[in-house]
Amino acid sequence: MEAKLKVGILGFGTVGSGVIHILEEHAEKISQITGYQVSVKKVLVRDLEKNRRYETKGFSLTTEPTDILDDPEISVVVEVMGSIEPAREYILQALKAGKHVVTANKDLIALHGDELIAVAQANKCDLFYEASVAGGIPILRTIVNGLAADKIQKVMGIVNGTTNFMLTKMKTEKRTYEDVLKEAQDLGFAEADPTSDVDGIDAARKMVILTRLAFGMNVDLADVDTVGIRGIAPRDMEVAEQLKYVIKLVGTAEEKNGSVAVSVGPVLLPKYHPMAGVNNENNAVFVTGAAAGETMYYGPGAGELPTATSVVSDIITVAKNSKLGTNGNAFNSYQHDTKQTSPDEIFSKYYMRIVMDDKTGTFLKLTQIFAEAGVGFDKILQEPLDDYTATVVVVTHVTSKAQLEQAISRVELEPQMQMQAKYQVVEG
Ligand SMILES: NC(=O)c1ccc[n+]([C@@H]2O[C@H](COP(=O)([O-])OP(=O)(O)OC[C@H]3O[C@@H](n4cnc5c(N)ncnc54)[C@H](OP(=O)(O)O)[C@@H]3O)[C@@H](O)[C@H]2O)c1
Incomplete structure (x- = not known):
């Protein structure tokens, strides 16, 4: 009989719902690839009465985290709650109990990644976070596996969908920052407090994660030179157009002689640059390697099913590692001393x-x-x-x-x- 791999999910919101859906819809393919029958056993929520997007069929809901963290049958914990606490504490408890962890939480991984990675390794557990950068684009595993042989020199990313949506509207509809922010909020793309997106903080967190995987360096968020889009005036958009440029919020991490410079800010890209055509809420990551040259990865940076696809691909990797007995290797096995470029x-x-x-x-x-x-x-x-x-x-x-x-x-x-x-x- 096929072995079973039981998953506990912390959170049943946008991403959690997508994970439940994909694990069920693609169960046959997942079992062929991994050799496991992967299924959800329990899901942690705040409110048991809330209407859920998918039927709670074959698993139970709980408001008690220990129901998942102390369940010996659950070997993989998926954290899709968001925020720092209690998500950090739950992940630490899961790892210490020998459970593998998959998370989509960029805030947590950018700020506490070092601590979580160390605890995962000490407990020989996997810790994967593909969905934390550019939601549906499999960029972290591309850097770690596909480009493993190359020496990456530079990573540029449009990694915040909200600001890219706003800048696209400001350019094509010649509207002001305030006007497009309101539309983004009405459509649910931007939060009531948009600070994290419009001030470049969300993008900076993702650049911290990309820098860790591309260059093996752990840069503090405070060391990312971060500027947002609040100051961009219609005049900047017009002049950029006149000079044949497009303004985008771009994160850049560039390695030079063993040091790295990481920044986020509005950038004028020439109209012919592949990233200049990345519009609306889409994301793109443009990688320059010494051998492969320039490659670009483009797609949805968020959304229920795109993000859940990345989460489930992490679960599949955990399952494959479990089959081979190779759990516990860091996602970013390439490490380098961290040095800032002057x-x-x-x-x-x-x-x-x-x-x-x-x-x-x-x-x-x-x-x-x-x-x-x-x-x-x-x-x-x-x-x-x-x-x-x-x-x-x-x-x-x-x-x-x-x-x-x-x-x-x-x-x-x-x-x-x-x-x-x-x-x-x-x-x-
Ligand atoms: N949405 C995306 O497209 C996207 C893309 C990339 C990465 N992410 C990341 O994925 C994570 C989840 O995002 P999301 O959009 O799915 O969030 P969401 O829709 O707000 O869902 C959060 C879920 O977590 C539960 N939850 C939150 N705090 C809890 C607590 N203290 N105890 C128990 N349950 C709790 C909520 O329970 P109730 O339902 O009972 O309220 C809800 O089901 C975040 O880290 C986010 O940054 C999201």
Whole structure:
């Protein structure tokens, strides 16, 4: 008789429902691949009376976490509750009880991944989190397995669907940030408090996870240079269009001589760049490898079934490992000392929009400040804003981040100049 593998799920919301559905719908294929009859035994919820998307057939609901964490028959715990606590505590208890864990929780993995990975290894348990980055795109396993032979140099990602939806609307419908945020909230894409999405925090968490898998380095969230999309004005969208660029919120992790620079911020991508065409709530991750060159992975970054597909593929990997007796190896078995690239070794072109007094000498002063910092201008556009002020848009030549910061700190000392936007420009 075929061996059984029992799963306990913490959470019966969007992703939990999808996992239950896929395990049932694709049961035959999953059993052929793994040699196990994989089934859900118990699901943890807060409210037993709530209407559920799928029938609770073949498993029971509970509000008591120990019903799952202490059940010796359950060997895999799937955490799809969200938030940090009590999810962290439940995962630790599961691992300490020798249960393998699959989670979709990017917040938890970005902030407490080190601790959870160490406990998983100490207990010879699997800990997988494919769905934590770019929901339905199997990007983590692609990096870990498909690109294992390559030396990854750079990972760029559009990894937040909410902001990509908003930027697509701002560009194509020429609408303001405030206007599209309201629509995203009405459609349920953005939360009532949109901070985590619009300030780039969600994307930064995903870049911490991508950096761990691509470069074996554990970067703290605080070390990710993070800027959100709140400051993007219709004028930035128009100028970008005029200069044949598209503005996207892009996370970048780049390795250089054994150090890594990780950032999230609005970026001007040339219109022909493959990521420039990634629209609406879709995600994409663009990987540059020394051997394979450039590859891009595109698809839905969230949603019930896409995200659940990633979760179930993790369960399948646990089952295969269990068959082979190879559980307990870290998802990111490649490790490297963590070192941050210094700002004088980070190079890029930059776009800036500066509002300044429309008086003789102010523009000359601006050019002097940049010249003194060694920052050259590739493109300059100037236009009056009203009778007294003008908007100056500058695209710099390739410059170091240190030089740029020096120039900006000087601009900030000038009362007649206000830096309104500063974004990276990607070439090639
Ligand atoms: N939604 C997506 O497309 C997506 C994509 C990628 C990753 N993720 C991640 O997947 C996780 C789950 O997201 P989701 O959208 O499925 O969330 P959700 O729809 O809000 O569902 C959360 C579920 O967890 C249960 N729950 C929450 N706190 C609990 C507690 N303290 N005790 C018991 N049960 C609790 C809730 O129970 P009740 O139903 O009784 O309230 C609910 O069933 C999050 O970490 C999220 O970041 C989601």
